[in-house]
Amino acid sequence: MDKSIKKSKDIVKNIFEITNWKISPLLYSDFYGMPITYIYGAGLDPLVDEGYALMKRLKSFENEVYYKVYEGQMHAFVSNIVSLPKSIDCINEASQAIKKIIQIN
Secondary structure, eight states: OOHHHHHHHHHOOSGGGGGOTTTSGGGOSOOTTOOOEEEEEETTOTTHHHHHHHHHHHHHTTOOEEEEEETTOOTTGGGOTTTOTHHHHHHHHHHHHHHHHHTOO
């Protein structure tokens, strides 16, 4: 059996667990009072829609959320600064966000 399929089966034992917020955090019932959130997505990432959905869900609970998609980038693009120069832009933006959150000038 493929290792990824076996791991998936180990994580989700039955179809009802898919609605468990620990498996699908977007299903958590109360997102009020969350800290400022910055979400960076990659336009070619199969998970980009989940980032958008998280942004919408957090905003629906009146949280401050910043969302940006780097079009033309793939999943985990920030880990490849040599071949993907846009990753440096994202890292710099994330660094500025962290400084803002912890109030460093």
